[in-house]
Amino acid sequence: MKLSMRHALVLTAAAAAAFAAGCKPPEKAADANAPASASTTAKGAQIAGLPTEKDRVSYMVGMALGKQLEPIKDEVDYDVISKAVKSTLKGEKLLMTEDQARETSEAFGEKMQQKAVAKAEADAKNNLDAGKKFLADNAKKPGVQTTASGLQYQVVTEGKGPKPKAGEIVRVHYKGATLDGKTFDSSYERGQPVVFPLDQVVPGWQEGIQLMPVGSKFKLWIPGNLGYGDKGTPGGPIGPNATLVFDVELLDIVQPPKQ
DSSP states (O other): OOOOHHHHHHHHHHHHHHHHHHHOOOOOOOOTTSOTTHHHHHHHHTSTTOOSHHHHHHHHHHHHHHHHHGGGGGGOOHHHHHHHHHHHHHTOOOSSOHHHHHHHHHHHHHHHHHHHHHHHHHHHHHHHHHHHHHHHHHTTSTTEEEOTTSOEEEEEEOOSSOOOOTTOEEEEEEEEEETTSOEEEEHHHHTOOEEEEGGGSOHHHHHHHHTOOTTOEEEEEEOGGGTTTTTOOTTSSOOTTOOEEEEEEEEEEEOOOOO
16 A cells, blocks of 8 residues: 555654553552642653653654654665654745655655565575575484474474374464574463464474374474465564474363363
8 A cells, every 4th residue: 555645644643642652651549648740740850861741752752753764764864854854844845745755655665565575585585495404404313203294393202192183172382483593482481371273273283283192292393385384474573484493292182162
């Protein structure tokens, strides 16, 4: 979707307002014995370098604008942005017309979209190549098994319970990481195992968990085609064609409620 400059400014202003609302702490019950100005004075004194409300609001708006500009920080000149803001607020003659601003916005949007597509394609190729090399080396390590699909697993602890079947509901603890060791999800960190039907997770999980007797701990290496594919999680931590590493503990098979 293409936005006009006016729409972009409206969205930025809305973001600033939302940011301000999000920063507002829960209100406490008023103390009947406290001086009426005590709260305001205390708040002002707590922020070094921003003694007045105007200072604080101005800084808050700047923070919101900074967050909005972060994705294009290397594409803009902050001095020119400041100049345009000042000229607009003072009602001075602007260097661009509304039509020129709209055309610039549309051209820039197309440019950034092309860059994003090119980056995604490059990332997909790099991740695919890195994954293939890693899995080829990993397959040679003691205890690592490779299935016909390309899934790799290692038994850390083998349980004594039954193995789940396709479509059954399981309860597991897990930690997921990228090849560089960055954890992107962990039920251990949340302190709560997850429950899900096996047919609602990525193919690598479906296959890997069916290899596990209840009570087992396995390490799974899931290539991109058995994980999140050539799209990854757009805007998320998993890149296109990314090979992923999971530590999985199968706690039990959950019986569905009786109808």
